[in-house]
Amino acid sequence: MLRIYALLSICILFCIGAFAQAPHQERANDKEVNAFVEKTYPKLWKELKKIEKEGTAVEFFTSMKGPGRAGKEKIQLNQSYFNQPRPAFPEDRLIVVVLHEYGHILHAKKCREKGGTQF
Numbered sequence: 001m002l003r004i005y006a007l008l009s010i011c012i013l014f015c016i017g018a019f020a021q022a023p024h025q026e027r028a029n030d031k032e033v034n035a036f037v038e039k040t041y042p043k044l045w046k047e048l049k050k051i052e053k054e055g056t057a058v059e060f061f062t063s064m065k066g067p068g069r070a071g072k073e074k075i076q077l078n079q080s081y082f083n084q085p086r087p088a089f090p091e092d093r094l095i096v097v098v099l100h101e102y103g104h105i106l107h108a109k110k111c112r113e114k115g116g117t118q119f
């Protein structure tokens, strides 16, 4: 059910800021963020591991606008949403964020395979 909801939001929100140019951003300490996610959000952790297993990297950054974005072939996430509890962003919402960005990457990949432009 959560996946269906996530896929629906992917369809609805597809064009919003998909490949917006990012200002300079600093990589976060992935180890620390991953340790927090693994301990605090087990469902999200499982999704992240699944995405990585399917060949898409997930990276955390310190200064980003919003919770996440799709890079060319990587998911870029704002560490401040993933390294501390945020009442407005409970685990299910973070999963939707991650699956939404992953949807952009899968869509772009499909477009490249068809030989078209990304968007």
Ligand SMILES: [Zn+2]
Pocket: 013, 014, 015, 016, 017, 018, 100, 101, 104
């Ligand atoms: Zn989007």
